[in-house]
Amino acid sequence: MSAWINLLYIISSILFIFGIKKLGSAETARRGNALSAVGMTLAIVATLLYLGLEWWMVMLGMALGSAIGYAAATRVAMTGMPEMVALFNGFGGLASLLVGGAEWVKLRDGGWVHYLEGLKAQSGVAVPAWFACVAIGLTILVGGITFTGSLVAYGKLSGKLGGKPVLFAGQQVVNGVMLAVAMACLGGLVAGGDGPIALGAGLILIGLSLGIGVMMTIPIGGGDMPVVISLLNSLSGVAAALAGFIILNNVLVVAGCLVGASGIILTVIMCKAMNRTLGNVLFGGFGASTQGGG
Amino acid sequence: MDYAPLLLLLFAFTLAIFLGFELISKVPSQLHTPLMSGSNAISGITIVGALLALSEWEPALAKGVGFVAVVLAMINVVGGYVVTDRMLGMFKKKEKGGPQG
Numbered sequence: 001m002s003a004w005i006n007l008l009y010i011i012s013s014i015l016f017i018f019g020i021k022k023l024g025s026a027e028t029a030r031r032g033n034a035l036s037a038v039g040m041t042l043a044i045v046a047t048l049l050y051l052g053l054e055w056w057m058v059m060l061g062m063a064l065g066s067a068i069g070y071a072a073a074t075r076v077a078m079t080g081m082p083e084m085v086a087l088f089n090g091f092g093g094l095a096s097l098l099v100g101g102a103e104w105v106k107l108r109d110g111g112w113v114h115y116l117e118g119l120k121a122q123s124g125v126a127v128p129a130w131f132a133c134v135a136i137g138l139t140i141l142v143g144g145i146t147f148t149g150s151l152v153a154y155g156k157l158s159g160k161l162g163g164k165p166v167l168f169a170g171q172q173v174v175n176g177v178m179l180a181v182a183m184a185c186l187g188g189l190v191a192g193g194d195g196p197i198a199l200g201a202g203l204i205l206i207g208l209s210l211g212i213g214v215m216m217t218i219p220i221g222g223g224d225m226p227v228v229i230s231l232l233n234s235l236s237g238v239a240a241a242l243a244g245f246i247i248l249n250n251v252l253v254v255a256g257c258l259v260g261a262s263g264i265i266l267t268v269i270m271c272k273a274m275n276r277t278l279g280n281v282l283f284g285g286f287g288a289s290t291q292g293g294g
Numbered sequence: 295m296d297y298a299p300l301l302l303l304l305f306a307f308t309l310a311i312f313l314g315f316e317l318i319s320k321v322p323s324q325l326h327t328p329l330m331s332g333s334n335a336i337s338g339i340t341i342v343g344a345l346l347a348l349s350e351w352e353p354a355l356a357k358g359v360g361f362v363a364v365v366l367a368m369i370n371v372v373g374g375y376v377v378t379d380r381m382l383g384m385f386k387k388k389e390k391g392g393p394q395g
Contacts, residue, residue, distance in 0.1 A: 065368020
């Protein structure tokens with residue numbers, strides 16, 4: 001990755017920082033959003049300067065995504081916007097999962113040595129094998145949780161799923177077990193390298209991450225969904241930052257991390273505005289109607 | 295193994311956490327949703343990772359997965375910014391009716 005590309009990445013990171021800052025105050029919010037959009041455009045243009053991309057796929061994919069995103073964003077009714085944000089957030093999470101997946105496919109296809117050499121050629125940074133694998137596993141885990149969690153939040157907000165919390169006996173135990181098995185799979189992915197055990201562990205990890213996202217969101221009532229979407233937004237930032245650690249890309253790490261950190265703070269602020277704590281929202285299992293407000 | 299470049303990335307990561315914490319303070323409650331939506335659009339930065347998966351020498355499956363990632367990330371980016379702008383646009387119109395002019 002040339003110095004020019006990295007220089008442009010730094011500028012776009014600065015634009016994201018000012019963008020978020022300005023979004024926090026009423027007079028400058030719209031300009032802040034525009035500023036961060038310029039930052040994003042710059043980051044994309046800088047990436048396109050990287051030689052050797054499959055151009056027709058790049059152009060087709062970007063055109064398709066832009067058209068769908070634009071159509072959805074302009075057509076949604078004013079009242080439907082929060083759930084649309086949840087849906088977009090879910091797509092972002094899935095995109096991060098797939099970035100992790102694509103890197104995993106590359107690794108499995110060419111083997112360790114070849115993959116790490118390619119990574120070094122692209123980013124200029126040499127990493128140990130275990131690091132790449134941990135980053136891939138965590139990206140898949142967090143991306144998957146973000147995806148299905150956001151889909152459930154979308155369903156609850158739009159009324160497609162019903163806003164009532166879904167609770168059953170031993171729910172926390174089931175969630176704990178799922179998370180523990182996911183961690184074990186992550187271990188298998190790292191220890192198994194490019195062998196068959198890692199393949200199984202990785203596939204189970206993908207399934208579990210999607211399951212955990214659902215399990216995490218269903219016990220929360222529809223009235224608390226804005227807080228949950230804010231938390232999932234933070235998670236999608238973390239997923240992007242983790243994806244940045246796979247490909248050793250500074251703009252992904254910085255921008256993703258900014259969203260992750262500011263998203264957590266915003267989530268806590270939103271909880272406070274409802275006179276609740278985050279733990280209370282996540283594990284309280286109520287807030288279906290009376291507690292929501294905010 | 296030279297860990298210095300990796301540590302530099304971790305360094306940036308750590309500083310970005312603190313910066314992210316500091317950026318958000320005293321946000322008026324009517325801006326909570328636009329702020330969430332705007333930062334959601336930024337998390338679409340994963341588009342950069344998705345694009346880099348489309349290098350021409352990569353295996354076909356990786357490119358296929360990368361292509362889907364590009365489409366989804368682009369929906370997140372474009373949709374996110376447009377919807378945030380619409381939210382803030384409504385906000386401004388409301389203010390114009392007030393004494394602020």
